[in-house]
Amino acid sequence: MVEGFLIAKESAVLLVPIATIILGLVIGWLCQRSGFCSIGGIRDFILFRQTRLLKGYIALIISAFVFYLIFSFIVPAAIPKFLWCMQDGQLLTAIGGAPAVSAAGVIVLMIVGGIFVGLIGTLLGGCPLRQLVMTSEGNLKSLVFVIGMLAGAVIFTALVSPWIIEAFTAIGL
């Protein structure tokens, strides 16, 4: 058991860009080799009952659970509120949800967002990670998709997100 954090805040903030770029390199390499795709996995299973890619996504959920569990014993301070739904007696509150939006509002956003994420991902041939990897393989259509994603992020933060909070507050969600 370790009390507190393994790395203090002053050092941790310096390590964020380094750690994430290394993580990205590893994931980029693995996903180029395996064709890893979450949406593609579910699509292949529904269409062809193929489980190759789906296994990857299921492995991700299980591996995340197992390692969060293990690390929650080693460094409890860094894995706060693990098993989120068991905290505070409230089953349905979201991690990192906008504070102005209630749990019901987050669920509405999840459902609307999820349907369109699945739909667009299926029609355009891949989840965002697959699009990044296809860009790296020289696919110019995916490159345009990634540029669109970046533009979409700015549009969301600057315009859509305040609008959603305003609209949800107005209807009391």
Add this chain to the structure above:
Amino acid sequence: MVANSSDEKKGLDSYLKMPLVGGAVIGFAAALIQALLFAAGGPQAYGFCVACHSRDLINYVYNSLTGSNLFLAPFSANPVAAGTLPVLTIIGVLVGAVAAAVLYKEFRVKKGDAKSYVVYGIGGILFMIFALCMGACPYRLALRIGYGDLVAVFGLIAIIVGIYIGIKIALKRMED
């Protein structure tokens, strides 16, 4: 080149080609990053996310260029406030995948027509807006489910419904 070197490396590559390994590694690495660096800022289950990490990166660039103050997650905002950089996962993924594609001779420029560029561009914008509505791409969604966030399960079910609708539309288009 690696592609036609020793059998041992071919053996390793055949493991790396399994999506199962990729998924397990992403889950482990995301948990490890949180275990090591949670002091830098939250939220939880933020180790790997294509949508959120792209958002942090592009908003950082936008903020530096225009002097505006768009939102970054604390995990990126605190490093930026301390004078370093936000999460660079996306750059890592692009570089790592280019390296693998070039090394295994799978890099080929594929062009589309003008109409497909418009469709993909608009698709990318809408995709990101809806993904950020969820506060997750499918990957962070998986991390959140692993973290025990039941709300994320609604997101996964919605994605499956969306994929089902997408398949129906695609099949119908092929019939016409």
